[in-house]
Amino acid sequence: MEKLQQLYEGKAKKVFATDDPNIVIVDYKDDATAFNGLKKGTIVGKGVINNKMTNFMMQKLEEAGVPTHFVKQLSDRETAVKKVSIVPLEVIVRNISAGSFSKRYGVEEGIVFDAPTIEFSYKNDDLGDPLLNDYHAVALKLATWEEINLIKDYTFRVNDFLKSYMKGIHIDLVDFKLEFGKTSDGKIVLADEISPDTCRLWDEKTHEKLDKDRFRRDMGNVEDAYQEIMRRLMGE
Numbered sequence: 001m002e003k004l005q006q007l008y009e010g011k012a013k014k015v016f017a018t019d020d021p022n023i024v025i026v027d028y029k030d031d032a033t034a035f036n037g038l039k040k041g042t043i044v045g046k047g048v049i050n051n052k053m054t055n056f057m058m059q060k061l062e063e064a065g066v067p068t069h070f071v072k073q074l075s076d077r078e079t080a081v082k083k084v085s086i087v088p089l090e091v092i093v094r095n096i097s098a099g100s101f102s103k104r105y106g107v108e109e110g111i112v113f114d115a116p117t118i119e120f121s122y123k124n125d126d127l128g129d130p131l132l133n134d135y136h137a138v139a140l141k142l143a144t145w146e147e148i149n150l151i152k153d154y155t156f157r158v159n160d161f162l163k164s165y166m167k168g169i170h171i172d173l174v175d176f177k178l179e180f181g182k183t184s185d186g187k188i189v190l191a192d193e194i195s196p197d198t199c200r201l202w203d204e205k206t207h208e209k210l211d212k213d214r215f216r217r218d219m220g221n222v223e224d225a226y227q228e229i230m231r232r233l234m235g236e
């Protein structure tokens, strides 16, 4: 497979065309942003970790029956994935209160929910990714009801898998964000990434944050936290 021209550069990844019209290559950067791009920085080694963790999880999820865009890891930072059109929704699952949930509803972080919650944001930087419900998403034609129901079903399956996998390495999966895409033949697949950039991961005993909140909140030891996740996941 040949890496051709760059198609797109996002906040954390670049996307390149290949000689196969149905395959693109994502290239993970060390660049970090927060608060809709207002805060910028670098997390050294993050691109490698996010690439490897995402691919690791996507392969496991495929085995668990969730279709993904994953095709093949090409290098430490590069992965071939199916070309999709991204459904412009951020799908967020929460098992424990934190972040914008705590802020919005005026509750402390760390409340363990009896059952996971799901919410959607409209992926639109100009509007600041506003919260919306499934009826709004259908009204705006961001997805059909059929697609939304499938996305919800896959998302809860991802939560079941990811939560128990993380528990096995003594991490509480607090919340995470998923994105889905549509392949050229109209199939909904899990896309984007699953990494400490997109998940809140707390040590089960100490409740130490091992995710991007260390960057967002200037807590220090950001690189160490990403490395620690990698070490527990893959012994690296």
Ligand code: UDP
Pocket: 090, 092, 098, 099, 100, 101, 129, 175, 176, 177, 197, 198, 199, 200, 212
């Ligand atoms: N998240 C993300 N990208 C976003 C917004 C949120 O990956 O643009 C992730 C975030 O890392 C966390 C979860 O989604 O794991 C829930 O985030 P929240 O809504 O609490 O927003 P935040 O506090 O990060 O602004």
